[in-house]
Amino acid sequence: MNKVAVNPQSQDTIPLKDPVLAAFLAWLVPGLGHLYQGRTAKAVLFFVCLMGTFLYGCYLGSGDAEHKVGCARVVYFQWDDDDIRFSYFGQVGIGLPALPALVQAFRARHGKEPLFGGLMAPPRPVSATGPAHGEDLAWKALADQPTLDDLHYQLRGYFELGTVYTLIAGLLNVLAIYDAWGGPVFTQAKREDEDQQSRKKEGKEKPR
Amino acid sequence: MNHLPLAAFPVNLLWYALPLVVAVSLVYAATRHEDMAPILAHAFRVGVWIVGFMAVVFVIVVAMLWWVSD
Numbered sequence: 584m585n586k587v588a589v590n591p592q593s594q595d596t597i598p599l600k601d602p603v604l605a606a607f608l609a610w611l612v613p614g615l616g617h618l619y620q621g622r623t624a625k626a627v628l629f630f631v632c633l634m635g636t637f638l639y640g641c642y643l644g645s646g647d648a649e650h651k652v653g654c655a656r657v658v659y660f661q662w663d664d665d666d667i668r669f670s671y672f673g674q675v676g677i678g679l680p681a682l683p684a685l686v687q688a689f690r691a692r693h694g695k696e697p698l699f700g701g702l703m704a705p706p707r708p709v710s711a712t713g714p715a716h717g718e719d720l721a722w723k724a725l726a727d728q729p730t731l732d733d734l735h736y737q738l739r740g741y742f743e744l745g746t747v748y749t750l751i752a753g754l755l756n757v758l759a760i761y762d763a764w765g766g767p768v769f770t771q772a773k774r775e776d777e778d779q780q781s782r783k784k785e786g787k788e789k790p791r
Numbered sequence: 792m793n794h795l796p797l798a799a800f801p802v803n804l805l806w807y808a809l810p811l812v813v814a815v816s817l818v819y820a821a822t823r824h825e826d827m828a829p830i831l832a833h834a835f836r837v838g839v840w841i842v843g844f845m846a847v848v849f850v851i852v853v854a855m856l857w858w859v860s861d
Contacts, residue, residue: 595825625830628821635814744807751811755818755819759821768822
């Protein structure tokens with residue numbers, strides 16, 4: 584299924600190839616969908632801008648030699664009564680770079696310690712009432728990890744800054760995914776205008 | 792007039808907005824054009840618009856801080 588869009592400025596055709604595959608690739612790695620379509624300049628632009636923003640956010644959310652909290656602690660997935668990490672739903676828009684958080688959360692839920700020194704691992708849960716039914720394994724697996732309070736204390740405002748950077752990178756990639764799927768938005772609008780005009784013409788030309 | 796709230800505001804944190812403005816402007820513009828020249832021109836306009844909008848909000852917030860702290 585090879586589709587094309589029309590560039591309204593130059594009237595050139597833009598090869599979209601298989602738009603669904605391109606959109607999936609664009610989600611997996613920013614710019615990969617455009618690279619698949621042969622739109623190299625935009626692929627490089629999306630990759631540099633989005634990965635740069637995401638990685639800088641991860642850097643801001645990492646501990647240093649003094650504050651040993653692990654790497655990229657602002658990207659994690661957790662879904663329990665005390666901490667529901669809604670930000671992750673935006674962060675995962677960046678695709679593969681945010682997926683280690685899912686692996687770490689899955690491991691913790693099954694009682695396995697986080698890999699890679701806690702990279703994107705969920706923080707140690709804290710509750711006055713102790714672990715809820717079925718959460719004992721996760722509590723044991725994350726026993727060595729900092730709590731969410733620890734992360735805020737150690738990273739200070741950088742925890743929020745890192746969260747904002749990674750969240751915006753993920754959300755911006757949604758725009759890039761749409762671009763890989765349907766081409767530039769102006770092109771789409773122009774194409775619809777042309778379709779409307781052609782339909783009007785056809786309507787006028789119908790014999791009475 | 793008490794200037795303490797503005798003095799206490801960590802102005803250096805505003806520099807963290809700069810990379811975000813650049814990235815948002817470029818990506819937004821890139822989803823509306825295919826060629827690099829119109830992308831860069833559009834990104835510049837979007838960047839100026841974002842910074843202007845932030846400046847207006849900044850002035851409003853500072854004015855409210857002064858008003859509240861009086």
